[in-house]
Amino acid sequence: MISDRLFTIREEGDSLLILDQTLLPHQYATRHLNALADAAHAIRAMQVRGAPLIGITAAYGVALALKEGASNKALDHALQTLAATRPTAVNLQWALARMEAVLRPLPVAKRRAAAWAEARSIAQEDVAANRRIGEHGLALLQHAAAQHTPVRVMTHCNAGWLATAGWGTALAPVYAARAAGLPVHVWVSETRPRNQGLLTAWELHAAGMPHTLFADNAAGLLMQRGEVDLVIVGADRIAANGDVANKIGTYLKALAAREHNVPFYVAAPLSSIDFACADGLRIPIEERDGSEVRHVGGLDRHGARAAVALAADTTAVANPAFDITPARLITGIITQHGVCAAGKLRSGEQTSPPSPGKGMGGRQ
Numbered sequence: 415m416i417s418d419r420l421f422t423i424r425e426e427g428d429s430l431l432i433l434d435q436t437l438l439p440h441q442y443a444t445r446h447l448n449a450l451a452d453a454a455h456a457i458r459a460m461q462v463r464g465a466p467l468i469g470i471t472a473a474y475g476v477a478l479a480l481k482e483g484a485s486n487k488a489l490d491h492a493l494q495t496l497a498a499t500r501p502t503a504v505n506l507q508w509a510l511a512r513m514e515a516v517l518r519p520l521p522v523a524k525r526r527a528a529a530w531a532e533a534r535s536i537a538q539e540d541v542a543a544n545r546r547i548g549e550h551g552l553a554l555l556q557h558a559a560a561q562h563t564p565v566r567v568m569t570h571c572n573a574g575w576l577a578t579a580g581w582g583t584a585l586a587p588v589y590a591a592r593a594a595g596l597p598v599h600v601w602v603s604e605t606r607p608r609n610q611g612l613l614t615a616w617e618l619h620a621a622g623m624p625h626t627l628f629a630d631n632a633a634g635l636l637m638q639r640g641e642v643d644l645v646i647v648g649a650d651r652i653a654a655n656g657d658v659a660n661k662i663g664t665y666l667k668a669l670a671a672r673e674h675n676v677p678f679y680v681a682a683p684l685s686s687i688d689f690a691c692a693d694g695l696r697i698p699i700e701e702r703d704g705s706e707v708r709h710v711g712g713l714d715r716h717g718a719r720a721a722v723a724l725a726a727d728t729t730a731v732a733n734p735a736f737d738i739t740p741a742r743l744i745t746g747i748i749t750q751h752g753v754c755a756a757g758k759l760r761s762g763e764q765t766s767p768p769s770p771g772k773g774m775g776g777r778q
Contacts, residue, residue: 439616450479450748455498464577469505477529484525504651543683544581546750551587564597571661572613573648583681585688600625634670649682657694668743681748694738704731
């Protein structure tokens with residue numbers, strides 16, 4: 415699928431090596447995480463990003479924290495520190511709860527080794543779950559291929575292998591299609607203000623996948639022209655009723671997809687579903703610093719990293735990092751167990767690919 419040298423996170427002795435995603439797509443560089451503070455910073459500063467990878471990093475962050483001592487006080491401090499890094503992605507809280515459930519009952523002397531083992535299991539399970547998501551999503555792409563090839567998939571933000579321990583979520587079906595010999599073209603939304611779409615373009619290029627980067631506001635036009643067969647996005651948190659929190663701009667794509675009868679799918683592991691959260695209105699939305707909107711980063715004419723001011727520092731800015739897509743706009747949610755109707759998560763009711771010429775119940 416990709417070069418063996420490419421990875422998001424891996425163990426190196428009693429430390430971690432991560433890919434610093436804040437430098438992509440212009441520079442490939444790794445960073446060592448040696449302590450709890452390093453892991454917390456990596457999550458908060460988005461050196462690692464993507465809900466599954468945030469959870470994995472948090473799990474390993476607990477292991478790093480216990481290197482110097484594994485008392486209840488040390489465990490509590492690690493859990494509290496990591497929980498405070500980012501509020502929206504539920505995988506973070508899920509991973510920390512799982513680590514605590516394993517470690518809390520153990521004698522202090524056994525906690526350190528158990529922490530590394532459990533974090534490793536979480537990472538390995540993520541790869542396996544994403545592979546299954548790819549297999550289930552492949553069936554949707556094969557269905558679409560009966561109407562048009564290459565299959566034209568639109569995505570938003572980055573929900574590929576860069577956001578996970580491997581394969582990705584929204585891009586897993588694309589990689590599975592490539593392995594199956596099914597022609598696919600990916601429409602890659604730039605996803606301002608953090609421009610995570612550039613990460614998607616970077617990893618698709620590394621995998622040799624045909625793709626086109628487009629400005630966020632062009633999504634509706636592309637669908638209106640009939641140039642999109644289906645949309646697949648990831649998720650940072652899915653409420654019990656099927657509402658989905660994902661990178662800001664997802665909701666607008668779902669609305670456009672409804673208008674133009676384009677199937678709209680969300681791909682996420684079960685760890686992204688928060689059954690304790692009744693609906694999307696109860697999902698906390700992270701508000702990020704206004705400088706992300708006022709400035710844009712890139713390379714200058716000499717190839718050096720630089721930030722360019724788009725607006726004055728005195729300009730008032732709203733910078734919500736996520737939005738909520740209602741379950742009624744979602745054709746189905748792809749998990750490692752199959753494709754489920756968005757409003758039927760608790761019952762696990764499966765959904766079939768939409769009939770040719772029909773999307774999500776919009777204009778026929």
